[in-house]
Amino acid sequence: MSSSSPTFPTSSPSSVPSLGREAAAAKDAGAALTSLRDRFLLPDGVVYLDGNSLGALPRGVDERVRATVTGEWGAGLIGSWNDAGWMDLPRRVGKRIGRLIGADPAAVHVGDSTSVLLFKTMVAAARLRPDRRVLVLEATTFPTDGYVAAGVADLLGLELRWCDAADPAASLDEDVALLALTHVDFRTGAMFDMAALTRAAHDVGALVQWDLCHSTGAMPLDMGAIDADFAVGCSYKYLNGGPGAPAYAYVAPRLHESMRQPITAWMGHARPFEMGLSYEAAPGAARLASGTPPVLGLSALEAALEIFDDVVLDALRAQSVSLTSWFIELVDARLGDRVEVVTPRDASGRGSQVSLRHDQAYGIVQALIARGVIGDFRTPDLARFGFAPLYVTHVDVYDAVAALVEVLDGEEYARPEYAVRNAVT
Amino acid sequence: MSSSSPTFPTSSPSSVPSLGREAAAAKDAGAALTSLRDRFLLPDGVVYLDGNSLGALPRGVDERVRATVTGEWGAGLIGSWNDAGWMDLPRRVGKRIGRLIGADPAAVHVGDSTSVLLFKTMVAAARLRPDRRVLVLEATTFPTDGYVAAGVADLLGLELRWCDAADPAASLDEDVALLALTHVDFRTGAMFDMAALTRAAHDVGALVQWDLCHSTGAMPLDMGAIDADFAVGCSYKYLNGGPGAPAYAYVAPRLHESMRQPITAWMGHARPFEMGLSYEAAPGAARLASGTPPVLGLSALEAALEIFDDVVLDALRAQSVSLTSWFIELVDARLGDRVEVVTPRDASGRGSQVSLRHDQAYGIVQALIARGVIGDFRTPDLARFGFAPLYVTHVDVYDAVAALVEVLDGEEYARPEYAVRNAVT
Numbered sequence: 001m002s003s004s005s006p007t008f009p010t011s012s013p014s015s016v017p018s019l020g021r022e023a024a025a026a027k028d029a030g031a032a033l034t035s036l037r038d039r040f041l042l043p044d045g046v047v048y049l050d051g052n053s054l055g056a057l058p059r060g061v062d063e064r065v066r067a068t069v070t071g072e073w074g075a076g077l078i079g080s081w082n083d084a085g086w087m088d089l090p091r092r093v094g095k096r097i098g099r100l101i102g103a104d105p106a107a108v109h110v111g112d113s114t115s116v117l118l119f120k121t122m123v124a125a126a127r128l129r130p131d132r133r134v135l136v137l138e139a140t141t142f143p144t145d146g147y148v149a150a151g152v153a154d155l156l157g158l159e160l161r162w163c164d165a166a167d168p169a170a171s172l173d174e175d176v177a178l179l180a181l182t183h184v185d186f187r188t189g190a191m192f193d194m195a196a197l198t199r200a201a202h203d204v205g206a207l208v209q210w211d212l213c214h215s216t217g218a219m220p221l222d223m224g225a226i227d228a229d230f231a232v233g234c235s236y237k238y239l240n241g242g243p244g245a246p247a248y249a250y251v252a253p254r255l256h257e258s259m260r261q262p263i264t265a266w267m268g269h270a271r272p273f274e275m276g277l278s279y280e281a282a283p284g285a286a287r288l289a290s291g292t293p294p295v296l297g298l299s300a301l302e303a304a305l306e307i308f309d310d311v312v313l314d315a316l317r318a319q320s321v322s323l324t325s326w327f328i329e330l331v332d333a334r335l336g337d338r339v340e341v342v343t344p345r346d347a348s349g350r351g352s353q354v355s356l357r358h359d360q361a362y363g364i365v366q367a368l369i370a371r372g373v374i375g376d377f378r379t380p381d382l383a384r385f386g387f388a389p390l391y392v393t394h395v396d397v398y399d400a401v402a403a404l405v406e407v408l409d410g411e412e413y414a415r416p417e418y419a420v421r422n423a424v425t
Numbered sequence: 426m427s428s429s430s431p432t433f434p435t436s437s438p439s440s441v442p443s444l445g446r447e448a449a450a451a452k453d454a455g456a457a458l459t460s461l462r463d464r465f466l467l468p469d470g471v472v473y474l475d476g477n478s479l480g481a482l483p484r485g486v487d488e489r490v491r492a493t494v495t496g497e498w499g500a501g502l503i504g505s506w507n508d509a510g511w512m513d514l515p516r517r518v519g520k521r522i523g524r525l526i527g528a529d530p531a532a533v534h535v536g537d538s539t540s541v542l543l544f545k546t547m548v549a550a551a552r553l554r555p556d557r558r559v560l561v562l563e564a565t566t567f568p569t570d571g572y573v574a575a576g577v578a579d580l581l582g583l584e585l586r587w588c589d590a591a592d593p594a595a596s597l598d599e600d601v602a603l604l605a606l607t608h609v610d611f612r613t614g615a616m617f618d619m620a621a622l623t624r625a626a627h628d629v630g631a632l633v634q635w636d637l638c639h640s641t642g643a644m645p646l647d648m649g650a651i652d653a654d655f656a657v658g659c660s661y662k663y664l665n666g667g668p669g670a671p672a673y674a675y676v677a678p679r680l681h682e683s684m685r686q687p688i689t690a691w692m693g694h695a696r697p698f699e700m701g702l703s704y705e706a707a708p709g710a711a712r713l714a715s716g717t718p719p720v721l722g723l724s725a726l727e728a729a730l731e732i733f734d735d736v737v738l739d740a741l742r743a744q745s746v747s748l749t750s751w752f753i754e755l756v757d758a759r760l761g762d763r764v765e766v767v768t769p770r771d772a773s774g775r776g777s778q779v780s781l782r783h784d785q786a787y788g789i790v791q792a793l794i795a796r797g798v799i800g801d802f803r804t805p806d807l808a809r810f811g812f813a814p815l816y817v818t819h820v821d822v823y824d825a826v827a828a829l830v831e832v833l834d835g836e837e838y839a840r841p842e843y844a845v846r847n848a849v850t
Contacts, residue, residue, distance in 0.1 A: 041499045050503045057499035062491060065721070069490055073667055074466045074482035077799060078475045086668055113716020115690030116541055123580070139702060144691035144716070147704040151689035155548075155580070236717070242498055243511055243720035264576035265540030266569035275804060277564060279572040291538020291569070292661070295668035296490070296721045374502060379700060 019333050024398035027326065033319035037391040039307050040240075047373045047396045047403075052186075052214055052353050052386025055240030055304075064303035068296060089298040090289065094248065096305040097239070100313065101212060101231065102222030103250050106284035110301075111267075111293055114213060114234045114247040118148040120261040120288055121230040121249055122178060125207045126156050127260050129177035132206070133158050136172065136179045138165045142186045145211055149180060165190070169200035176206040184214035184351030187378050189324075189343040191215075191351045195226040202227070213237060218320050218352035218389060220313035223250050230255075238352070238388055241301035246294055251285045265290035307390060319389035320352040326394050327354050327385065330401040338408055342382065353386045362421060363413030364404070370412075373403045377421075444758050445823075452751065452819035458744035462816040464732050465665075472798045472821045472828075477611075477639060477778050477811025480665030480729070489728035493721060514723040515714065519673065521730040522664070525738065526637060526656065527647030528675050531709035535726075536692075536718055539638060539659045539672040543573040545686040545713055546655040546674055547603060550632045551581050552685050554602035557631070558583050561597065561604045563590045567611045570636055574605060590615070594625035601631040609639035609776030612803050614749075614768040616640075616776045620651040627652070638662060643745050643777035643814060645738035648675050655680075663777070663813055666726035671719055676710045690715035732815060744814035745777040751819050752779050752810065755826040763833055767807065778811045787846060788838030789829070795837075798828045802846075 017023060028035065040056045042048055048056055072084040081087050094108035101108075112120075122135065135149050139162040146160075153160045163171035168181060179201040184191045194210060201208040209230040215221060217238025223231055231250035235241035251259055260281075266272045267289040270280045281287035328341055331354075340357040344350045358364055358381060365377040375385040385400065407413060442448060453460065465481045467473055473481055497509040506512050519533035526533075537545075547560065560574050564587040571585075578585045588596035593606060604626040609616045619635060626633040634655040640646060642663025648656055656675040660666035676684055685706075691697045692714040695705045706712035753766055756779075765782040769775045783789055783806060790802040800810040810825065832838060 041495070043500050043502075046502070048502060054498075054503045054506075056502065057494065062494045062499075065490055065494055066487060069482065069487045069667070069725070070466070073479075074487075075468050077468075077471070077473060077481065078479045078801065079794070079799075080668070081479075112537070112541065113690075113719075115692070115716035116537065116688055119688045119690075119715070142691075143694070143697075143700045143702070146702060147689045147691060147694065148715075150704055151687050155687050234717070242494070243505070244717045244723075245721075246719070247716070262576050262580050263541055263544045264572045265538075265543075266567075266572060267540070269568075269572065272568075273804070275568045277568070277571060279575055290544070290573075291540035291672070292659070292669045294538075294671070294719055294722050296670075296725055297719055298669075300494070300721055369504070374504075376503065379698070 016333065019330060021395060021398050024326070024394040027322065027394035031319055031322065031394070033311065033315040033389060035391065035393055036307055036311070037393065040391045042391065045372050047400050049373065049375045049385040049387065049392065049396070049400055051388030051392070052237050052384070053376055054243060055237055055388060056391055058240050058304045058307055060306065061242065061300050061303045065296060065300050068299040086293065086295050089295060089302065090293050091286070093298055093302050093305065096302070096308065097216070097235070097248050100216050100221065100308060101250060102220070102224050104224070104253060107250055107253050108248055109285040109288035110248045110298065111246050111289055114232055115144050115148055117232045117247050117249040117288070118145060118211070119152060120263060121209055121232055121251070122149060122152045122180065123156070123262045124259045125178040125209060125230060126152065126158060128207060128255065128258060132175055132177035134161050134175045134177060135159070136161045136163050136168065136176050138163050138168060138181060140165050140185060140187065141182045142211065142213065145180060145182060168192070168197055172200055172204045172206060174204050176201070176204060178207045178209055180209040180211070182211040182214070186214055187382055187384070188355055189350045189353040191349055194228070198226045198228055214351050214353070217308070219317040223252070228252060235301050239301070240304040240307070242297065242304070244297070245301050246297045249285065249288055251288065256284050259287070261288050263290040267291055267293065311390070316389050320387060321347045323387035323389065323392055323394065323397055324350060324352060324354050327387065327397045327401065330398065331356065334401060334405050335408065352389065353384060355382045355384045357381050358383060360413040363415065363418040364407055366418040367407040367412035367415065368400070368403055371403045371407070373400045441758065444755060446820060449751070449819040449823035452747065456744055456747065456819070458736070458740040458814060460816065460818055461732055461736070462818065465816045467816065470797050472825050474798065474800045474810040474812065474817065474821070474825055476813030476817070477662050477809070478801055479668060480662055480813060481816055483665050483729045483732055485731065486667065486725050486728045490721060490725050493724040511718065511720050514720060514727065515718050516711070518723055518727050518730065521727070521733065522641070522660070522673050525641050525646065525733060526675060527645070527649050529649070529678060532678050533673055533675055534710040534713035535673045535723065536671050536714055539657055540569050540573055542657045542672050542674040542713070543570060543636070544577060545688060546634055546657055546676070547574060547577045547605065548581065548687045549684045550603040550634060550655060551577065551583060553632060553680065553683060557600055557602035559586050559600045559602060560584070561586045561588050561593065561601050563588050563593060563606060565590050565610060565612065566607045567636065567638065570605060570607060593617070593622055597625055597629045597631060599629050601626070601629060603632045603634055605634040605636070607636040607639070611639055612807055612809070613780055614775045614778040616774055619653070623651050623653055639776050639778070642733070644742040648677070653677060660726050664726070665729040665732070667722065667729070669722065670726050671722050674710065674713055676713065681709050684712070686713050688715040692716055692718065736815070741814050745812060746772045748812035748814065748817055748819065748822055749775060749777060749779050752812065752822045752826065755823065756781065759826060759830050760833065777814065778809060780810070781808045782806050783808060785838040788840065788843040789832055791843040792832040792837035792840065793825070793828055796828045796832070798825045
């Protein structure tokens with residue numbers, strides 16, 4: 001579909017009161033979740049719909065990082081490993097993330113990057129099913145998940161099997177060691193039924209690993225209730241931990257004792273400062289640790305997570321659904337088939353983003369950014385909009401769609417400066 | 426040796442002018458390296474001899490981290506991956522570290538923890554020698570090196586062979602895939618001859634990996650000249666990158682094309698934002714990357730490394746040798762055999778630390794800390810003192826030894842509050 005061939009006239013916003021800016025404000029006033037936008041330092045005039053790529057800066061993070069740098073590091077020096085609780089940071093942050101994903105604190109490890117934790121848990125899973133040779137992933141998963149799995153398969157002599165996202169269970173059989181899925185698709189926003197697919201994997205004796213990057217912080221999750229084996233996620237999207245913030249991993253308590261991760265190192269040792277020659281894994285998910293905790297990143301993340309302390313997680317999801325539904329409603333009414341909504345229209349089947357397909361998607365996203373509406377582009381033809389429920393409002397959504405209408409009407413996407421793509425988009 | 430059995434009287438400092446505080450000040454005035462102590466925010470009244478565990482806070486780091494948090498993240502949001510150069514941070518930091526270790530910028534990767542990079546490079550090395558089954562390490566290496574190697578051996582079906590630190594080359598033969606050594610021993614400060622041992626490994630067709638954690642930033646290094654295969658180091662000791670700062674790895678350019686590291690992931694891809702299904706490794710050491718760069722940690726590290734721009738690396742080593750020699754000279758003169766100097770007395774055989782053995786070492790270190798002289802304890806009986814040449818002065822050394830004499834004379838180490846050991850010491 002192209003903007004040059006609209007097939008029917010779109011409604012004017014003023015002509016339909018229920019689709020107007022006042023209606024948006026009324027939705028905000030009556031929202032299940034009191035907006036926590038004041039807790040974020042968003043620039044004036046910006047509608048930020050890219051919190052699914054990099055979450056906004058929470059108030060308090062700057063102060064906390066300064067205190068860590070100048071007070072703890074500068075003044076406290078080496079003593080801060082004990083005195084400022086640096087050694088305990090991964091556990092404290094893990095406890096906060098545990099609440100958001102329905103996990104016992106001892107079942108959560110924080111540190112490394114998402115990719116490294118995907119590697120550690122995939123190898124651990126394969127070792128728990130030594131007689132099985134197949135890892136199942138979907139071909140449209142976030143690329144790093146596939147690259148890591150290919151690396152694990154190469155290392156351990158396993159086979160990668162690409163499943164159909166429409167029915168991953170159809171690819172399961174008794175050769176499968178691990179089903180590794182991304183809960184919410186980074187391109188389309190489509191969301192799997194975690195409980196059902198976990199059951200399906202367990203029914204054939206396989207383990208399951210969930211990538212929660214696009215879920216945690218936008219909806220309540222319950223790893224315990226669905227009986228997940230492993231989960232991994234980043235903390236720089238809906239958790240607002242900052243660029244390149246440390247990742248987290250969940251391991252079901254029933255696997256703690258038997259699980260063996262490959263990067264055995266001092267911080268995953270039961271007694272790291274005895275500095276003995278033989279390795280003894282720490283109890284719980286803490287055995288996933290390898291190197292020294294990244295203190296600056298963990299401090300920023302810990303401060304960012306404080307915002308969630310005041311949030312009812314069901315209200316978080318209600319707000320997310322309300323925002324994405326409102327966006328789709330406005331796009332349908334005002335743009336008709338000038339764009340294609342690729343995200344599931346059934347709210348139970350989507351996460352907290354909506355993606356629009358258009359052959360000029362790159363230029364559209366750039367033109368929107370020029371207008372202060374920040375979404376992002378995913379190759380080859382998707383304009384992606386994330387709705388972080390803590391700080392995005394229904395009025396933001398209204399303004400974003402109004403800008404989108406003007407970008408399409410004025411063909412702003414065709415400006416020559418949008419012909420060359422940036423490295424990161 | 427115990428403080429309760431001194432065998433001969435020690436000199437009084439005032440009685441030997443060449444061992445007095447004025448002599449220390451004269452050494453500082455004539456030092457090869459102009460002290461850069463003003464570039465560090467060290468607390469008043471502190472003699473900091475633990476920069477070999479956590480480097481002091483450089484001026485400018487706080488401002489840089491604030492700018493990253495509030496300006497780049499808070500105001501620039503997702504656009505900062507391009508606009509603030511976040512994507513390029515690992516390469517920029519790698520270039521600075523490359524100068525310190527004698528490496529082409531393309532041969533250095535920055536990111537992950539030291540343990541994770543040890544893992545990646547050990548697996549890569551083993552894959553480059555697929556017909557060889559032995560990894561050689563010394564039993565007194567930093568524990569994480571041994572734990573990681575044991576994990577790699579377990580994963581790949583290899584054998585660990587512990588060599589004698591007195592003669593690692595004696596353990597080399599044509600079964601050896603990799604000799605992995607720590608250049609400067611974290612306990613004793615003893616330093617290997619990197620060039621000779623690299624040659625010895627190559628003579629039997631093995632690869633070599635150097636752990637540079639206790640070397641880089643305290644002396645010039647030249648990975649290219651010694652023809653090292655791999656090297657790994659942390660950046661939070663003599664590089665002053667801050668607690669848990671990202672680590673770095675070196676890979677010889679001749680191995681770039683053939684090297685395959687196990688954690689293949691999007692940031693090590695030649696074109697990460699094409700988000701294709703198949704993995705193609707980036708050129709150079711950049712293929713060691715896995716996940717999203719840790720921006721806060723990298724920003725702090727980049728600011729910290731600026732100090733080295735003004736430093737002649739040979740002068741760094743000259744200052745380091747002068748400081749450790751002065752410390753040993755004072756300890757010998759004033760404490761005699763009340764402590765045992767376990768660090769090699771030949772300066773060419775030691776790094777930038779001196780370790781003293783005493784059966785009350787833990788209490789001695791705690792009593793010194795109470796006096797503002799910060800060293801650290803290594804189990805079971807070592808008091809360890811690091812001499813970061815950028816900010817430690819000869820007067821610091823004098824004051825530290827004076828405090829040590831008083832701690833021993835007054836048996837301050839025996840105070841009951843030092844009976845229970847902290848987690849990190």
